[in-house]
Amino acid sequence: MPDALDPDAPDPDASHPDRSRSALSRLGAGLGHHPGRVVVTWVLLVLLGFAAASGAFGNERLFDRLSTGEPTVPGENETGRDLIADAGSSGFQTITVRVDGVQVASPAVAAAAREAAQQVGALPGVTQVASPFVVPGGLESPAATTMLKGGSAGSDGYVTVATVGDLPDDAAYHALEDRVTDTVRAATAGSGATVTAGGVRDLVDAITGQLEVDLRTGEGIALPVSFIVMVIVFGGFIAAGMPIAGAIASIAGALASLLGFSYLIDLDTTAVNVVTVLGLGLCIDYGLLVVSRFREELRSRAAGMPVAQIPREMVVDATARTVDSAGRTVVFSGLTVAISLGGLLVFQSPLMKGIGAAGVSVVVIAVLVALTLVPALCVLGARRLLRKGTESAPEHGVFSRLAQWVHRFPIPIIAVVASALLALAAPALDLRLTSSGAQLLPVSAPERVFFDGLAKDYPVLGGADVTVVAEAPLEQAQRYAADLRLPQGSRVLDVKTLQGSESMVRIDVPGGPLEQPARDVVDQLRHERPAFQTYVVGQASGLKDFTDSMWERAPYAFALVALATLVLLFLMTGSVVIPVKALLLNVVSLGASLGIVVLVFQKGHLEGLLGFDSVGAVESTIPLLVLAFGFGLSMDYEVFLLSRIVELHERGYSNDDAVVVGLQRSGRIITSAALLVVIVFSGFVAGQLLIIKQTGVGLATAVALDATLVRMLLVPATMTLLGDWNWWAPRRLRGLHARFGITE
Structure with a gap:
């Protein structure tokens, strides 16, 4: 086998086809002639994006x-x-x-509570008031005990619950909440009482606000650290700043895109964080690729020429070639990421559909940034990029030596690495899903403290663990509730008329609304139906609907993503073996990353280090997010590596030689890009929301495993083992590739 690194190896440019008329090449030439216009246009778009997202045009933030x-x-x-x-x-x-710190049985406390209830009920917007001191039957009645701390009239606390009507917006709700709280506080003044208030809307606002803080925290960590790493990688501030400039443009575009989607679909708080981080990571990846390829193309043309003497036309030619070569890699990568996110559109959940649609739009923005803004910046800073000289980088290096070492021991490497990944994936078989509410916030958050305290001191008031909505009048629903054979420890709290002929049966289950007893009760109630229509409601019921829908749609989503990815990689490589192998390796590495998420968050490992409290399960959306986004990013690096190997193989390099040279030329880019993306996702692990921590750990792990064990070891080892079979395709498919394939 000839050595790809010796003088007799194929000339990299000898068989290079003329692509000067390709669409991407013409785009690159245009950028080379007018870089300033492109940069100014992007600056204006970035300012408009940030302004729109912040509500500067009179719209909602x-x-x-x-x-x-x-x-x-x-x-x-x-x-x-x-x-x-x-x-x-x-x-x-x-x-x-x-109201805490008072003697509930005191006549003075009772008088103050009744006065407070009367005044609260008179406030505009309040439709009903519930207090243990105004219900029929007194403090010993069942209705009153639900509102007494510990259910006892001898306790030191009680609650007043105000039901509000339709209000125009959240601001009106919070203004009314302040008035209700002040009214109760004024009525109990002088008694030494402590008055606190809360509601579901407060919890929602706290989670949304914490998301915004986490987003700023993540960006505040990721951008500076990424810049420092890129300064080291590129050896200069100018080159390092170009991908960062692209990342900032991506953030602005992502926020503006999400704002637009918020008028079309309901967007969850987590969608903003996840989608913005994706855009940030992709832009850094693509920026790194484009800047590195531009340097390589310009150096190959300058060939030792003094930097100051590089003519403008040479810069334009290098830009055209960069956009044509690296640009096609970016387009292929963007398509693979978009395909993986498109799989989320198959699911019924509006949350998943929203993340999928918004994610695809952000991928488009990242691709546009890489194809236009970053090359334009390269043109403006061309001579600064080559300040260390115009000599081309050597073909020998760490990654070529790594590939040659892998070539000598392919079977042991495959066995060891595959075994390690499967061992890491094993905990995923014990995956337990949940859908947390207040538990998403850190234990010290005021809103979580309020709801945790409410669940402890007023377990019935905090809401039933399971509720049955019955299309039946009250008497019939009461007979149904009396006949229920609930597991030991579970009990019917009450049966109420909902409206008209509809009733509601509220059930308390030991352990909370998402623990196994609640899940068992949901299964029982759905299996043992009465003669009339019932709907089982609660967190466990919602989780069951979500997971059942997820498992039902998952095969279709996987089939869609797998088929589209196989077709795309076939058009790129002309092989059916390489796409199938890439798909299998990605499945194994993603399983390993999901297993690590289970170990960390479900099993509770690293709680202290990462600053969270395990709820004994993983948030229900995490597997889909990790698999969809992780698959896209994994294929991102697959395309980076394969584009170089395919390019070299088409120029006449043997299979092993193409892998050695391809890994040498792309290994530094892949490793650097992966390191930067890991930094981006790790920055969001520093956030406070549990679901954001889980997403950050899952995706950072997926990228780290893929860029090291898979891309650096398994891919070259399997390509060595398969040899020329890597490039096999049936005759008919070879004909299709010759006609429709996208080649160098």
Whole structure:
């Protein structure tokens, strides 16, 4: 086998086809002639994007248009919740005021509480007030004990619950909440009472606000650290600044895109963080690739010429070639990422559809930035990029030696690496899903403290663990509730008329609304139906609907993504073996990253180091997000590496030689890009929201595993083992590739 690195190896440019008339080449030439116009246009677009997202044009701020809550899908739980909301019994319509530090049995406390309830009920916007001191039957009645701390009249606390009507916006709700709280505080003044208030809307606002803080924290960590790393990688501030400039443009574009989507679909708070981070990571990846290729192309043309003497036309030619070569890699990569995110559109969950649609739009922005803004910046800083000289980098290096070492021991390397990845993936078989509410916030957050305290001191008031909405009158629903054979420890709290002929049966289950007993009760109630229509509602019910829908749609999503990826890689490589192998390796590495998420967050490892409290499960959206985004990013690096190997193979290099040279030329880019993306995702691990930490750890792990064990070891080892079989395709498909394939 000839050595690809010796003088007799194929000339890299000898068989290079003339692509000067390709669309990307013409785009590059245009950028080379007019870089200033392109940069000014992007600066204006970036300013407009940030301004629009911040509400500078009189529109709502992006973060004010976000929603949060458990992921929903059309189904029984959603239908039942809609019926409850239509009846005015939604948690979004209540304000709960806690009064602590008083003697509930004191006549003075009772008088002050009754006065407070009367005054609160008179406030505009309040439709109903519940207090243990105004219900029939006194403090010993069942209705009163639910509002007494510990359910006892001998306790030192009680709550007043105000139900509010339709309000124009959140600002009106919070203004009314302040008035309700002040009214209760004034009525109990002088008694030494401590008065606190909260509601579901407060929890939603806290999660949304924390997301905004986490986003700024992540960017504040990721951008400076990424810049420092790129200064080291590129050896200069100018080259390092170009991908960062592209990343900033991507953030602006992502925020503007998400603002637009918020008017079309409901966007969850997590969508902003995940999608923005994706755009940030992709732009850094693509910027690194484009800047490196531009340097390489310009150096190959200057060939030792003094930097100051490089003519303008040479810069234009290098730009055209860069956009044509690296640009096609970027387009292929963007397509693979967009395909993986497009798989989310198959699922029924509006959250998943929203993330998928918004994610695809952000990928488009990242590709546009890489094809236009970054090359234009390269043109403006061309001579500064080559300040260390115009000599081409040597073909010998760390990555070529690594590839040659892998060539000598392919089978042991495959066995060891594959075994390690499968061992890491094993914990994923024990995956347990949940859908946290207040638990998303850190334990010290005021809103979580309020809700945790409410669940502890007023377990019934905090909401039933499971609710059955029955299309039956009260008497019939009461007979149904009396006949229920619930597991030991579970009990019917009450049966109420919802509206008209609809009733509601509220059930308390030991362990909380998402623990196994609640899940078992949901299964039982859905299996043992009465003669009339019922809807089982609650967090466990919603989680069941979501997971059932996820498992039902997952095969279709996987088939769509896999088929599209196989076709795309076939058009790129002309092989059916390489695409199938890439798909299998990605599945193994993603399984390993999901297994690490289970170990860390479900099993509770690294709680202290990462600053979280395990809830014994993984958020229900995390597997889909890690698999979709992780698959896209993994294929991103696959395209980076394969584009070089295919390019060299088409120029006459043997299979092994193409892998050695391809890994040498792309290994530094892949490793640097992966390191930067890991930094980006690790920055968001520093956030406070649990779901954001899980996403950050999952994706950072997926990228790290893929760029090291898979891309640097498994890919060259399997390509060595398969040899020329890597490039095999049936005769008919070879004909199709010759006609429709996208080649160098």
